Amino acid sequence: MARYSHLVSGAALLLQLQHAHIAYAQQVYILFNGTSPRPDCTGCDIPATPTYKFSSFSFTQTETYRYASSIAPATTTMTYARPYSALSSLVPSLTTTKWGNWSPNDTAATDTADPYGQAAWSSLWAWANPTNFTTTGIYSTTVSPTPLPSSELVLPPKDYFGPTDCYNFPADFIFGVAGSAAQIEGAIAREGKGPNLMDVLARPGQANNYVTNENYYLYKQDIERLASIGVKYYSFSIAWSRILPFALPGTPVNQAGIDHYDDIINFVLSKGMIPTVTIIHFDTPLQFFAANVSAKWDDVAIGYTNGAYQNSTFEDAFVHYGKIVLTHFADRVPIWFTFNEPLLYSDNGASINTVVKSHARLAHFYKDVIKGTGKIGMKLNDNFGVPLNPKNESHVAAAYHFNSFQLDTFWNPLVLGVDYPDAFKITVPDYVPLNATDLAYMKDTCDFVAVDPYTATVVSPPPGGIEECAMNSSSPYFPYCVVQQTNNTFGWNIGYRSYSYVYITPEYLRTYINYLWNTFKKPVFVSEFGFPVFGEADKAVVEDQLFDTPRSLYYLSFMSEILKAIWEDGVNVMGVLAWSFADNWEFGDYDARFGLQVVDRTNQKRRFKKSFFDLVDFVRDRHPNYEST
Known part of the structure; x- marks a missing residue:
């Protein structure tokens, strides 16, 4: 590989100085000689000469087994805000309606005089023109849940080597699993849903999300599992x-959609579980793309896909939509995420x-207006x-630049109340400056x-340096302006590689959450993490x-x-959400x-993988108050 200068530019040096207080969290290569340590071994001084003997042989192994423990059904329900009946005046003049379904061969609706009638709704889908559209799912109505047979809940054989830690999670530590609407629901163009970016995202030869896991109809069984x-x-x-099939303020609310998510929340709570909600997970309504609905979604300056956030009508429309969601559901949902991975x-x-x-507007609405007691x-x-x-100081500066561009860009103003980082401002010259009033409003x-x-x-600096790039x-x-690679300075991959781009990197996770905690001084939430096993889709035998x-x-x-970060580094990690609770549509692909x-x-049909049992078992063994968190 190329050799890079140890000199650091002024901007990069500034980044180093800004983050000097967390330098202890960096991984450093230190030469280590001798055998691998065995800290849990108490018998290492046993004489090296064994004693051999004969004994009578028989098959004396016994295979023990046990069942997974289910969550106890709810006896009480916490509330975190007033119910919608007490908050409805905060989103005045809402009208609700219901629409039917759409497919390309439908007979045209006749209510053409109604700007938001069935004909207008169907025309949205005709305009979106989803490629190779199909409704060939198995289900068309919500499926009633059935209890799982005990045979599905037998824990699999353990791996021979496993964790040997002695730490427990704090009593309020959150453990759960995650999914997103576009990746699991299916039921596209069913019961009044309007078209969004995810419904037309697939490129030629890719899989669409029209059916996916049919969670729209199977959500009760999924939650039961x-x-x-x-x-x-x-x-x-x-x-x-x-x-909001028509997306914008002043357009009717789809009552079927409200009822659907209301029932998901209520069913989660009835099973003794707790819901958390993301308000937008990449699925921008197509109206914000206007005439560019057929544009190349990946023709963007700094992200991976054009989510239309730059549309001048987006902010007010999103805040309006968010207010509808919060007033309807904030009484029963304790944790809210406004955006999922917005940089992308x-x-x-x-x-x-x-x-x-x-x-910031939705956070203030949640905290100051509806007086929500949960977290956002x-x-x-x-x-x-x-x-x-x-x-190498230039390599360290490159790492700070890389992370600052993706993280500090959002959390400088929204957490610390300070300006965008230099990493963002030198890369995106058309950024909109924030003034002191903006920053005071956004802080915390x-x-x-x-x-x-x-x-x-x-990472390491690119040829010519970060600023030139x-x-x-x-x-x-x-736009990241660093060289990214997956092997260390000795040529080894930094971990076991999965199907595509994910490597097992646990020690770097600990470094990461140290960076977050010590930079932003807020609890750290691992809101998604997961691993696609290499070649899993190619395995013909389901076992x-x-x-x-x-x-x-x-x-x-x-x-x-994470346990080490909590107990040895003093980091407040509030919880984790594993991605994903089931194989799903990964934006054009079912094989990742x-x-x-x-x-x-x-x-x-769903079947639990071994890792699901192992993960839940790990948490339950170390959670002192799991049933009541």
């Missing part, structure tokens, strides 16, 4: 276009401006950047810092998919490092399998 294996928190997202769907500086300002924040992406050579509008730390990436949007390293030891290693090692359950796409 989660409660039966012992999951306490269920995190899901609400589809904006299922609540931001086009330019105006996009970031929309995200931070609309989040947003989820950010960042495969944490660690320096290729931790003793995130109750936690939530990240989706799937893995880590090794930041001024050249055609650079192959733009081979179920026995997913690499995924178990991923989860248990990450959880072990992050799920804790296998899904048979011919009959929608």
